[in-house]
Amino acid sequence: MHHIEQHDKLIRALSRLPGIGRRSAERIALTIAHEKKLLLEPLLNALQGVNDNITTCDCCGVITTFDANPCAICSSSTRDKSIICVVENSDDILTIEKADSFNGVYHTLNGRISPMTGVRPEDLRLKELFERVEKEKISEVILAINTDVEGDATAAYISEKLASLGIKTTRIAFGIPADSGIIYTDPITLKRAFNGRLPATKLNLN
Numbered sequence: 001m002h003h004i005e006q007h008d009k010l011i012r013a014l015s016r017l018p019g020i021g022r023r024s025a026e027r028i029a030l031t032i033a034h035e036k037k038l039l040l041e042p043l044l045n046a047l048q049g050v051n052d053n054i055t056t057c058d059c060c061g062v063i064t065t066f067d068a069n070p071c072a073i074c075s076s077s078t079r080d081k082s083i084i085c086v087v088e089n090s091d092d093i094l095t096i097e098k099a100d101s102f103n104g105v106y107h108t109l110n111g112r113i114s115p116m117t118g119v120r121p122e123d124l125r126l127k128e129l130f131e132r133v134e135k136e137k138i139s140e141v142i143l144a145i146n147t148d149v150e151g152d153a154t155a156a157y158i159s160e161k162l163a164s165l166g167i168k169t170t171r172i173a174f175g176i177p178a179d180s181g182i183i184y185t186d187p188i189t190l191k192r193a194f195n196g197r198l199p200a201t202k203l204n205l206n
């Protein structure tokens with residue numbers, strides 16, 4: 001296909017989105033060009049709405065609106081402000097909130113330390129976390145960071161710093177998924193499930 005500058009520009013912009021490779025970006029760009037009324041107009045509207053209304057919470061980093069900053073969780077009077085749950089991204093917060101099992105507040109890192117993709121500690125919202133911990137009265141920081149090599153490295157980095165500040169730091173236990181079985185569980189998950197075990201009397205879901 002001959003090159004059209006604006007079209008190429010859209011492909012490059014789409015390729016930067018998570019989970020979209022070059023081929024998908026090309027297909028999306030072509031579909032949009034063919035379906036201006038059906039796809040492009042609502043997309044432009046939605047993007048404009050995001051641009052005009054959405055920001056990230058100055059405190060925890062979750063997405064919120066300009067007129068609700070700090071976010072609803074940070075400004076709630078019923079949440080325990082002394083417990084901070086650290087997550088990689090905003091969508092982790094939405095998932096944890098759906099499970100309705102945590103009543104503290106959050107802190108989003110916006111990623112994790114990754115030497116492979118060039119993400120350094122200073123690229124994350126770590127400075128904000130350490131400032132928050134020093135400024136506010138925090139009794140515990142819970143690390144709800146994913147378990148893989150980069151997640152483990154990020155968790156180790158944070159827990160070392162927080163230990164030097166004298167803050168109790170825990171990491172959520174990772175275990176066997178509900179409705180699954182031990183024979184389907186990989187060795188690393190099983191090992192973590194053993195390490196994160198609880199007294200049987202505490203294993204109720206409420």
Ligand SMILES: [Zn+2]
Pocket residue numbers: 057058059060061062070071072073074075
């Ligand atoms: Zn917030």
